[in-house]
Every structure is written in C-alpha cells, then in structure tokens.
Amino acid sequence: MSLTKERTDSPDDRSVGVETPLGSTPGHDGLAAGRINRLGLWAIPAAGVVIGAHWLFPEGPPTADGVARHFTSIPTLIAQEYVLFLGGLLLLLFGVIAMSAYLANAGARTSAIAGMVLSVSGIALFLPIAAIPTLVYPVLGRAYLSGHPEMAAAMQLFSPMPHGLQGWLFVHAIFALVISIVGATAMAVAIWRSGKFPHWAAVVYAIAFSLVMTDTPVVAWIGYVLLIAAGARIAAVGRVR
16 A cells, blocks of 8 residues: 655745746836836926936037038037937937836726827837938038039028928928827826826926927926926836825
C-alpha cells in the first residue's frame, strides 16, 4: 500500500506571491502602466514650456534676406524648430495619449478616447504646417542666398505675415484647428466627468489646447501659459491618485 501526497492550493496560495514566467507578479503590468500614464501627464505642461520657448529666438528682419539667413542657420534650425517646436508637439502628442489612458480608467472612457483620437488627428494635421519652417524655408532660403532672388516670392507664399496663410494652406490650417478644438473639448468633458480633477482645469485645458494650435503670436502665448497651469495641476493631482 503506497501513500500518495496530494497538494491542494487555496485561492490565496494561487494569487499571493505567485510569479509569472516573466518574473512579475499578477497585476504588475497594470500597475506599471498606471505609473507610466501618471508620469505621461507631465508631458502636457512640459509641452507648453518647450513649444513656448521656441518663440524666444530672435528671427531677424521680416524680409526675404532675413528669413533666408535665419532658417539656413543650422544651430538655429535644430534648436528652435526641431528640438523646441517639433519636440514640443511630440510631447503634447504623448501627453494627450497618456491622459486619455488615465481618464479611460477613471470612468470617462468614451469621452477620453474621442478626445484622444481627435486631438491626435489635429496635431497630425498641423504637422505639415510645422514643416514650413523646418523643411520649406531652409530649402527656399538656401536657393535664395545662392543667387535666385525669385525664391523670395515663393517664401512669401508660405509666410503667414502680413496677410496670413493663403489659399489651400489656409483651408488646411482651419480644418486642423477645428479638429483640435473639438478634440480638446471632448478631452475636457472627460476630465470633468472623471471627478478626479478640479473642474476649472478641464475648462482651462480646452481653451489652452485650442489656443496653442493656432500657432500665432500673443494668442498662442496665452495658450502656453494656460496649458502649463492646467497641465501641471492635472499631472500633480494624477500623481497622488
């Protein structure tokens, strides 16, 4: 007669301290994702600081020669347009995604997802406009300085000053702005409905995001300040909840 040892696991034995094959305990990935989302919220106020800083660069006289020399300066182009302008837009993009993921787990899933899709779409539609100072002006400016004065007329067509963006470029900019405003509004609704943040932060965020996407002097500057204020408050509250 042989005795067989039977092993029974209680529910507690199966759920506490048991490691997965990857070496993490159940729920570890969810907790890590939550921490990443909370940290990602800080990308929003950081975007306000970074994009706003790109306006601090002196741009010289608003003439064809001044524009050409400014945008063909490699250090200026890299620091102002790539690191600060495009870098700030990427921060804003990642911040929107992180906030959507955070709010989706806070009882505002539908509004958060709608806000994320529309806001990301607005930023994506704005990127071709952002390519004007990063790609168009350097090419046209180099041609102008190489002895092709006719490039001055081409640079003027892409310039928002003094008469604003022209033709189809203007229509594209308006479309991107409208999508951004709707997306910011939907995200603000999610922030409000989540019950985790002050209601004023939701309202200020919607206004700030919309103003930032205008990319115009004074109006966008106000947006940066509001984005920093609302974003910092949202990130600070999200860090402890």
